[in-house]
Amino acid sequence: MDEKSLEKRVQQLHELLNKYNYEYYVLDNPSVPDAEYDKLLNELIEIEKQHPEWVTPTSPTQRIGAEPLPTFQKVRHQTQMMSLANAFSEEDLRDFDRRIQQAIGDNYSYMCELKIDGLAVSLRYVDGIFSQGSTRGDGTVGEDITANLRTIRSIPLKLKEPYTLEVRGEAFMPKKSFEALNKERAESGEVLFANPRNAAAGSLRQLDPRIAASRNLDVFLYGIGDVGTTGVTTHSSGLELLETLGLKVNKERRVCKSIEDVLEYIEEWTEKRSQLDYDIDGIVIKVDSYAQQEELGSTAKSPRWAIAYKFPAEEVATKLIDIELSVGRTGVVTPTAILEPVQVAGTTVQRASLHNEDLIREKDIMLGDFVIVKKAGDIIPEVVNVLVERRTGDEVAFQMPTHCPECESELVRIEGEVALRCINPTCPAQIREGLIHFVSRTAMNIEGIGEKVISQLFAAELIRDPADLYFLTKEQLLNLERMGEKSVSNLLESIVASKQNSLEKLLFGLGIRHVGAKAAKTLAEHFETMDKLKAATKEELVAIEEIGDKMADAIVTFFDSEDLQALIDKLKTAGVNMEYLGPKRNQIENVDSFFNGKTIVLTGKLEQLTRNEAKEKIELLGGKVSGSVSKKTDLVIAGEDAGSKLTKAEQLGIEIWDENRLVEELAD
Incomplete structure (x- = not known):
């Protein structure tokens, strides 16, 4: 077969194999036996070996599997992939x-x-x-x-x-x-x-x-x-x-x-x-x-x-072998059921939540009991009830300890709470869990440090508080298991980068009781610096919208602690930012900008800015960025391949800019 005919045969094989592939894998209705498909595929492989220049990305041979990759690259979606309620x-x-x-x-x-x-x-x-x-x-x-x-x-x-x-x-x-x-x-x-x-x-x-x-x-x-x-x-x-x-x-x-x-x-x-x-x-x-x-x-x-x-949660019966206790970052001691492995809602379950001591007493749960375990969606499995009729007499009543399983400090039950709590601020479990929270994405967002690395660092006695992270050296990290040159360099870069976070990230990372991410942002915006917040009285705190008595008490108690004041000083010494870097509400309200008070929609692909960058810049100038076009929309920024949002804006007569116009206005 001459070259021209051979090249034509390649095209024929592409068409046939793609057709048979579609029939088999999409329509579930194959028109030829597997042997015929394999024969044609092997023919194509042999031709491509002789003529590698004819191999295209759409060739059926390109499904076999390429060489291993060194790592996965990040991809920014053109349109957000949202999760469903x-x-x-x-x-x-x-x-x-x-x-x-x-x-x-x-x-x-x-x-x-x-x-x-x-x-x-x-x-x-x-x-x-x-x-x-x-x-x-x-x-x-x-x-x-x-x-x-x-x-x-x-x-x-x-x-x-x-x-x-x-x-x-x-x-x-x-x-x-x-x-x-x-x-x-x-x-x-x-x-x-x-x-x-x-x-x-x-x-x-x-x-x-x-x-x-x-x-x-x-x-x-x-x-x-x-x-x-x-x-x-x-x-x-x-x-x-x-x-x-x-x-x-x-x-x-x-x-x-x-x-x-x-x-x-x-x-x-x-x-x-x-x-x-x-x-x-x-x-x-x-x-x-x-x-x-x-x-x-x-x-x-x-x-x-x-x-x-x-779908409704699946419920199955299994045996409760033991009850394990864990101490969280706030000192709460949580019991967890250790079970004989069982399939629930498609997953193998060996642990289930027992919540607290009162629930164990209320359900009369004993070691050795057969229990009903329920799991719904991604919710943690829980013990629903006990199959009392299956008891043999060998079951043993469970007793909650009087002392912390980690540090041996006496456990207390705070008035109005059902949980037992360790109130020792030096409890290793609380410190470890607090460190895991500190580095998390919603707090200081230190990439490369997860629960396993924190546990390694803690076990090696390289960290005992969040500030210790900022004094880690390359040599110390290289001694840890599974830590190579590149991962250590990336980790240290991420630690240094986190020093520049705005104050609200640090406040949330410190784990002040009752203070979530939103409250941390409110506090940082209002007081602007850590020192001003430290000096705030309860009266000053409750005067802020969204800050109630319980939260105010927790904040005052937190900053009254000499240990925590020393921690903040240590973080300052490490160079961690202690100031709010975002705009204050009154500054946004009074800013002289075209965008102030306007509702803006971004659509299509932006070349000079990312969606998040454009959104942040517009919001800094007092604008509100919305995800959908309506009669209340003041302006639509249309990037490349703008779709239905642009069409709707044209139908409603809404002002439309391209990205260049947006960049010019932002620069003024």
């Missing part, structure tokens, strides 16, 4: 329906879909070619797992039409694949995966794509990131478009005209879920109209137009 009962769903009706009237319908129990992913297609795939991450930034997603044969490497769009879906492991994987791991002496969801997530977060390729993963696509360029007007028509493009969409969806229809659909799938060859953990309900979705808008975390109904 949960419903656990019919009452929750009817409340959701009432809110929808109050907001948009009674002319609407819902799209109901099975909630696949897997890993949320985003797929980016450019001119119809699969160019990037990522995890959801925090909703704004995920991890690039393109090489692993390429190995999933139900994901087309090339769409049937040259669309540029971002689609969202759920990658999962079918039950048969999960059973085969665990059988293989058991035979080789490896730890078994607890459930298909964990197995799928673990497979897609392997740096070696060949591992993902061997796991037989699958995917269902359930949405479009920005529908503005597609021309579709409803979620149901959006899913139909995805199907016409060759993407795999779950067939068991249904448009429901009323909440009664939704409840009927839920009842049907509560009964039928066990018949599926993949796991589902609930039903997703979405308002079908995109225009109505825009009108309903979103909270900071979740869209108001969608909700996830979680």
Whole structure:
């Protein structure tokens, strides 16, 4: 065969293999036996070996698995991947329906879909070619797992039409694949995966794509990131478009005209879920109209137009072997049930919450009892009750200790509380838990230090309080297990960077009782410096809106402690910022700016600024950034590939700027 004919044959093989792949993995209706597919694939592999210059990103051979990656790169989603609010009962769903009706009237319908129990992913297609795939991450930034997603044969490497769009879906492991994987791991002496969801997530977060390729993963696509360029007007028509493009969409969806229809659909799938060859953990309900979705808008975390109904909690019986005690950062001693391993809601459970001593007494829980354990969604399992009829007489009553299991200090019960508490400020458990809180993302956000590293540092006696973190050396960290040159350098850089945090981050990180992140921001904004806050009286504190008596007492008590004053001095010596760096409310209200008092919507891709940077700059100038366009919107900033928000703004006659105009105005 001459070169021209051979190249033509390559194109034929691409078309045939993609067609057979689609029939098998998407339609579940193969037209040829596996042997024929394998024969054609091997033919293509041999040709590409002879002509590597003919290998393209969309070649069927590119699913086999590339070389291992050194690390996962970060990916910023073009449109935020929001999480859904949960419903656990019919009452929750009817409340959701009432809110929808109050907001948009009674002319609407819902799209109901099975909630696949897997890993949320985003797929980016450019001119119809699969160019990037990522995890959801925090909703704004995920991890690039393109090489692993390429190995999933139900994901087309090339769409049937040259669309540029971002689609969202759920990658999962079918039950048969999960059973085969665990059988293989058991035979080789490896730890078994607890459930298909964990197995799928673990497979897609392997740096070696060949591992993902061997796991037989699958995917269902359930949405479009920005529908503005597609021309579709409803979620149901959006899913139909995805199907016409060759993407795999779950067939068991249904448009429901009323909440009664939704409840009927839920009842049907509560009964039928066990018949599926993949796991589902609930039903997703979405308002079908995109225009109505825009009108309903979103909270900071979740869209108001969608909700996830979680199936009722599973309850199982197992034996309570022991009760373990742990001490939290506030000194509360919490009992935890240690159980004989049991499967609950798809996961292996060995521990369950017992909350406090009163609950143990109230439920008459004894060591050796058979107990009922319940788990709903991602909620920590809990012991519901005891199977008294299964007692043998060998059970032993549990006695809560009188002294702290960590430091042996006497435990106390503060008036009005049910918890036993260790009030020793030098208790190792409290210090360790406090350090874990201090470095967390919502506090000082020191990347690279988690619970395991804190425990290592604590065990090595390198840290005893948060300030010690700022005096760690490279040599000390390199001596720790699994700490290499690069990770240590990154960790030290993150520690240094955290010194520049605004005061509210430090206040929250210090763990003042009753002071959450919001209250910390209020205090920092009002007092501006740590010294001014330290000197505040209870009367001055309660005069601030949102600060009550209990919180004020806790703040005064905190700053009266000589140990804590010494800690703050030590943090100052380390160079940790003690001032509020954000704008004060009165400064924002009085700022002379075009944006002051205006509601602004950002849409499309920005090139010169990130969405968060633009939002922060606008808010510093007194503007309010909203997620949806309405009659109350004053201005829309339209970046590249702006979609339905731009269209709606044009229809409403709202002023529209491009990014260059925004940057010019911000610079003035």
